Amino acid sequence: MWRLVCFAGLACGLFSVPVSGRLKQACRPVQLTGETGTFTSPNYPDDYPNGQRCRYEISVQRDQRIRLTFSDFNVERGLDHVVVYDGDEKTGGEGQQYTGQLNVDPIESTGNTMTVVFTSDRAGTASGFNASYVALLEPGTTQSQSTKTHTNSEKVGCGPLLLTGESGALNSPNYPQDYPNNLTCRYGIVVGTGRRIRLTFSVFDLERGSDFVDIYDGNSTDRQDRIGVRNTGELNLGTVDSAGNALTVVFTSDSAGTSSGFSATYTAVDTELACPSRRPFLGDSGQLSSPFYPAPYRRDERCRYRIRVDFSKSVRLEFVDFDLEEGFDFVEVFQGDTTNPKFSLGRYTGSSNPGVVASASHFMNIFLTSDRSIAGRGFNATYTSVDKVFATCTIGEFRCADGVTCIRSWQRCNGEEDCSDRSDERDCGSVDLMSTGNNV
Ligand SMILES: *[C@@H]1O[C@H](CO)[C@@H](O)[C@H](O)[C@H]1NC(C)=O
Ligand SMILES: *[C@@H]1O[C@H](CO)[C@@H](O)[C@H](O)[C@H]1NC(C)=O
Ligand SMILES: *[C@@H]1O[C@H](CO)[C@@H](O)[C@H](O)[C@H]1NC(C)=O
Numbered sequence: 404m405w406r407l408v409c410f411a412g413l414a415c416g417l418f419s420v421p422v423s424g425r426l427k428q429a430c431r432p433v434q435l436t437g438e439t440g441t442f443t444s445p446n447y448p449d450d451y452p453n454g455q456r457c458r459y460e461i462s463v464q465r466d467q468r469i470r471l472t473f474s475d476f477n478v479e480r481g482l483d484h485v486v487v488y489d490g491d492e493k494t495g496g497e498g499q500q501y502t503g504q505l506n507v508d509p510i511e512s513t514g515n516t517m518t519v520v521f522t523s524d525r526a527g528t529a530s531g532f533n534a535s536y537v538a539l540l541e542p543g544t545t546q547s548q549s550t551k552t553h554t555n556s557e558k559v560g561c562g563p564l565l566l567t568g569e570s571g572a573l574n575s576p577n578y579p580q581d582y583p584n585n586l587t588c589r590y591g592i593v594v595g596t597g598r599r600i601r602l603t604f605s606v607f608d609l610e611r612g613s614d615f616v617d618i619y620d621g622n623s624t625d626r627q628d629r630i631g632v633r634n635t636g637e638l639n640l641g642t643v644d645s646a647g648n649a650l651t652v653v654f655t656s657d658s659a660g661t662s663s664g665f666s667a668t669y670t671a672v673d674t675e676l677a678c679p680s681r682r683p684f685l686g687d688s689g690q691l692s693s694p695f696y697p698a699p700y701r702r703d704e705r706c707r708y709r710i711r712v713d714f715s716k717s718v719r720l721e722f723v724d725f726d727l728e729e730g731f732d733f734v735e736v737f738q739g740d741t742t743n744p745k746f747s748l749g750r751y752t753g754s755s756n757p758g759v760v761a762s763a764s765h766f767m768n769i770f771l772t773s774d775r776s777i778a779g780r781g782f783n784a785t786y787t788s789v790d791k792v793f794a795t796c797t798i799g800e801f802r803c804a805d806g807v808t809c810i811r812s813w814q815r816c817n818g819e820e821d822c823s824d825r826s827d828e829r830d831c832g833s834v835d836l837m838s839t840g841n842n843v
């Protein structure tokens with residue numbers, strides 16, 4: 404697209420301006436294949452952009468139908484509209500058109516597919532719509548009959564399913580009724596490249612020790628890609644995050660015993676929202692928190708936070724909120740611009756708030772690590788700078804460049820970091836280390 408662009412009163416010219424990535428991305432065709440799912444107009448609940456044409460394709464198992472519900476519907480009357488097709492856009496007939504601010508009654512498909520197309524014109528906008536759907540078993544087939552008569556995986560709607568929308572839902576077969584026996588159901592989730600999947604379980608109730616949900620990072624079900632242990636029994640699984648743009652969930656039930664199963668939803672999240680950048684926090688004071696706080700941080704996370712204040716000051720960190728998986732996930736605070744355990748000021752886990760941690764130096768590093776299982780809410784902290792207390796070193800001691808630490812002179816240039824700023828190992832020149840030691 405060509406646009407007239409002006410730079411701060413200096414010059415104007417025609418430049419090629421890429422159509423905003425966000426708009427393009429929001430409007431890629433969305434495929435929804437779970438037993439339930441939700442979707443919204445771009446930017447919802449904020450106003451949608453102009454000039455959009457967004458297609459949402461819903462398909463469920465062959466013996467199921469779809470009930471679509473708009474919980475909110477508000478598009479510019481007469482100019483922007485939503486068309487719902489019973490089937491796909493080409494074969495689904497005229498489609499039913501909706502425009503304006505409406506209370507739309509639930510819409511049911513006759514077959515197992517439905518297509519929703521949203522179009523906005525070049526001007527005027529509104530908050531758009533929020534829609535959800537559920538898969539219905541065909542009329543005349545009650546759920547309990549289906550449990551009795553369908554014994555193979557495909558008939559009870561257990562996939563394999565591939566979910567490619569930016570958000571979606573997956574449930575165990577028949578959920579919230581008991582799932583059938585002898586099943587292996589595979590659910591693959593793939594989102595846009597450069598994004599991650601955040602899967603959140605709202606319900607998890609399986610026959611303990613014999614029915615399982617296994618979650619794998621990526622497209623394969625190789626043992627080495629499994630996230631954490633096999634999940635069974637009644638669990639508060641919380642959220643699971645992928646490292647890449649794919650996640651695979653496998654549900655297996657054995658030949659006897661059943662339960663209500665599981666219900667989960669997922670959303671695609673931006674990768675860059677995870678750890679902070681490697682650049683230090685530089686202000687006199689500031690605020691930092693774990694990725695996604697107050698939502699849980701990712702599994703298998705490693706984030707380093709660097710704080711640097713003025714040389715004449717030192718860093719005082721105060722945790723406002725703290726909740727990590729006890730014994731497995733940790734926050735460690737270091738004096739200096741280092742994560743060398745030697746300069747650790749404390750290593751914290753669980754949900755008791757560590758309170759205030761102070762670094763004598765003008766640098767502080769904070770390192771968050773999580774394992775591959777349950778994640779907590781994370782932490783939220785603020786820091787301030789306070790006057791540095793410079794150390795007075797005595798004879799036979801060396802003062803580190805940060806001015807706050809004294810080490811023994813023989814520790815200088817001995818090939819080991821004894822100052823958290825490594826100043827003891829600097830300017831050693833070509834001096835032979837042994838003879839330096841002998842001089843002291
Ligand atoms: C859409 O509606 C559903 C159900 O009414 C609700 O749970 C969800 O939060 C809404 N989504 C947004 C983005 O508001
Ligand atoms: C998973 O498969 C999809 C295509 O089916 C591919 O685009 C994607 O990169 C794969 N992701 C991983 C993490 O292997
Ligand atoms: C499950 O499989 C076992 C062994 O193949 C069989 O005996 C049993 O009847 C099956 N159960 C159901 C509910 O299909």
Ligand SMILES: *[C@@H]1O[C@H](CO)[C@@H](O)[C@H](O)[C@H]1NC(C)=O
Binds near residue numbers: 696723783
């Ligand atoms: C973290 O705590 C600070 C100070 O109490 C607060 O201002 C900030 O909003 C909190 N951050 C989040 C994401 O809740």
